Amino acid sequence: MTDIWGIVVAAGQSRRMGSINKIWMPFHGRPVLQWTLARLHQAGVTQGVLVIQAADIARAEALLKENHWPGWWVTAGGSERYLSVLAGLKALGPRSPDEVILVHDAARFLVSSEVVARVVEKVREIGAAIPAMPVVDTVKTVADGRIQKTVPRNALVLAQTPQGFFYRILVESYRQWSGGVPTDDAEVVEQAGYPVFVVAGDARNQKLTVPEDIPLFERWLGAPDGGQT
Ligand SMILES: Nc1ccn([C@@H]2O[C@H](COP(=O)(O)OP(=O)(O)OP(=O)(O)O)[C@@H](O)[C@H]2O)c(=O)n1
Numbered sequence: 001m002t003d004i005w006g007i008v009v010a011a012g013q014s015r016r017m018g019s020i021n022k023i024w025m026p027f028h029g030r031p032v033l034q035w036t037l038a039r040l041h042q043a044g045v046t047q048g049v050l051v052i053q054a055a056d057i058a059r060a061e062a063l064l065k066e067n068h069w070p071g072w073w074v075t076a077g078g079s080e081r082y083l084s085v086l087a088g089l090k091a092l093g094p095r096s097p098d099e100v101i102l103v104h105d106a107a108r109f110l111v112s113s114e115v116v117a118r119v120v121e122k123v124r125e126i127g128a129a130i131p132a133m134p135v136v137d138t139v140k141t142v143a144d145g146r147i148q149k150t151v152p153r154n155a156l157v158l159a160q161t162p163q164g165f166f167y168r169i170l171v172e173s174y175r176q177w178s179g180g181v182p183t184d185d186a187e188v189v190e191q192a193g194y195p196v197f198v199v200a201g202d203a204r205n206q207k208l209t210v211p212e213d214i215p216l217f218e219r220w221l222g223a224p225d226g227g228q229t
Pocket residue numbers: 009010011012013014015016017023051077078079080081082084085104105106107108207208209
């Protein structure tokens with residue numbers, strides 16, 4: 001799909017993982033980053049920018065070469081996720097207004113082709129879409145240990161990636177952003193006033209975040225479908 005570009009952000013510090021760089025952690029003999037890119041390739045996303053810590057650029061380039069993934073190039077990330085996304089957008093260079101940009105967390109390494117297809121379809125229709133999961137627990141706001149409110153959960157979802165946007169919408173939204181540190185790209189686009197739609201996410205499209213997540217991914221990868229959904 002020549003009008004679809006990935007920005008895979010992989011330049012985080014993995015602090016909650018205990019500072020082992022989680023994108024290089026092996027699962028079934030392949031590092032997380034290799035799984036992520038292989039899944040995106042399977043889904044038809046074969047080109048884009050891989051945003052990585054400066055010290056890891058050579059290693060990432062070697063990974064791309066070994067796997068014969070010539071459509072990707074590598075750039076250094078920033079100190080916050082959104083700064084890494086901006087570095088990726090800059091490295092992507094000017095694109096046509098309605099080309100589709102998929103911003104994906106390298107740490108969501110079991111992303112499925114179905115999730116990618118749902119996001120891309122909605123972006124082509126509306127211009128901006130993200131996958132998300134319903135909230136299954138009761139949600140409370142809390143201050144100093146005391147519950148302030150129970151929040152109706154039927155209007156809440158948990159945002160995943162890839163988050164997809166027309167190039168012009170993503171660039172224009174980031175140009176306007178002045179709100180501090182956004183925790184995802186949809187927030188930047190929402191803030192700029194563009195409608196962002198939600199499509200069904202996937203439980204296995206979870207972000208590898210803390211050591212307790214590791215056995216879960218091992219189990220999914222050990223399943224007869226090899227973690228496919
Ligand atoms: N400055 C940053 C921060 C995060 N990320 C990437 O954004 C994704 C989602 O971030 P998260 O899972 O929170 O990763 P870390 O920031 O590495 O984790 P932590 O917050 O525990 O340090 C990851 O693929 C991560 O590598 C990035 O490219 N640049």
